[in-house]
Amino acid sequence: MERIYMNSLLALLVLILAVQSCIVSLAFLFSNLTDQSALLACKTAVKYDPNNVLGNWTTRTNFCNWAGVSCSRRRQRVPALRLQSMGLAGTISPHIGNFSFLRRLDLRNNSFHGFVTQNLTRLHRLTHLILQDNLLEGEIPTSIQQCQKL
Numbered sequence: 555m556e557r558i559y560m561n562s563l564l565a566l567l568v569l570i571l572a573v574q575s576c577i578v579s580l581a582f583l584f585s586n587l588t589d590q591s592a593l594l595a596c597k598t599a600v601k602y603d604p605n606n607v608l609g610n611w612t613t614r615t616n617f618c619n620w621a622g623v624s625c626s627r628r629r630q631r632v633p634a635l636r637l638q639s640m641g642l643a644g645t646i647s648p649h650i651g652n653f654s655f656l657r658r659l660d661l662r663n664n665s666f667h668g669f670v671t672q673n674l675t676r677l678h679r680l681t682h683l684i685l686q687d688n689l690l691e692g693e694i695p696t697s698i699q700q701c702q703k704l
C-alpha cells in the first residue's frame with residue numbers, strides 16, 4: 555500500500571516538473587527577455603564607449619527606452635538597432651543572431667572590429683544591414699543570402 559502511494563507521488567512529481575519546465579521554456583521562447591539578454595550581450599562586446607551611450611542599457615529600465623533601441627509597441631520586441639556614429643569600439647556579439655524580429659541594424663561609422671558573425675544569418679526579417687565605416691575584417695558571410703528581404 556505504502557509503496558503504491560510512494561510510486562504515484564513520484565509520478566506526480568515527475569509530471570509537475572515536466573509541465574513546469576515546459577512552461578518555463580515556452581515563456582522564454584516568446585518572451586522579450588531574449589531581446590533584453592541579446593542587448594546586454596551586445597553591450598558586453600563593446601569595450602569602449604566614449605560618450606557613454608550604452609550607459610542607460612541597464613535592467614533598471616525597460617529596454618525599449620535604451621539609447622538606439624526601437625521597440626514594437628505590440629510585442630515589445632526589437633525591430634531596429636541604431637547605433638551609428640557613436641564612437642563605439644569592440645566586436646559584434648554573436649548574440650545579435652537572437653533578435654528574431656530585427657529588421658534594421660545600423661552600426662555605421664564606429665570602430666567595431668573582428669569578423670562579421672555568422673549568426674547574422676539567423677536574422678530572417680532583416681531588410682537593412684549597415685556596417686560601413688568600421689574596422690571589420692573579412693567578408694560578410696555568404697550565407698547572408700538566407701536573409702531574403704535584405
Ligand SMILES: *[C@@H]1O[C@H](CO)[C@@H](O)[C@H](O)[C@H]1NC(C)=O
Pocket residue numbers: 586587590615616617618629630
Ligand atoms: C516584456 O513584456 C511585458 C508584457 O508584454 C511587459 O510588461 C514588460 O515590461 C516587458 N519587459 C521589458 C523588459 O520590455
Ligand SMILES: *[C@@H]1O[C@H](CO)[C@@H](O)[C@H](O)[C@H]1NC(C)=O
Pocket residue numbers: 610615619620621622
Ligand atoms: C537613454 O538615453 C537616450 C539617449 O540619450 C534617451 O533618449 C533615453 O530616454 C534614455 N533612457 C533612459 C531610460 O534613461
Ligand SMILES: *[C@@H]1O[C@H](CO)[C@@H](O)[C@H](O)[C@H]1NC(C)=O
Pocket residue numbers: 639640641663
Ligand atoms: C562619425 O562619427 C563621429 C563620432 O564618433 C562623428 O564626429 C563624425 O561626424 C561621424 N562621421 C560621419 C560621416 O557621420
Ligand SMILES: *[C@@H]1O[C@H](CO)[C@@H](O)[C@H](O)[C@H]1NC(C)=O
Pocket residue numbers: 588591648649650651652673
Ligand atoms: C543567444 O545567442 C547565443 C550565441 O549565439 C546563444 O549561445 C544563446 O543560446 C542564445 N540565447 C537565446 C536565449 O536565444
Ligand SMILES: CC(=O)N[C@H]1CO[C@H](CO)[C@@H](O)[C@@H]1O
Pocket residue numbers: 648649651671672673676
Ligand atoms: C549559425 C551560427 O553561426 N551559430 C553560431 C552562433 O554563435 C554561437 C556562439 O558563438 C556559435 O556556437 C554558433 O555556432
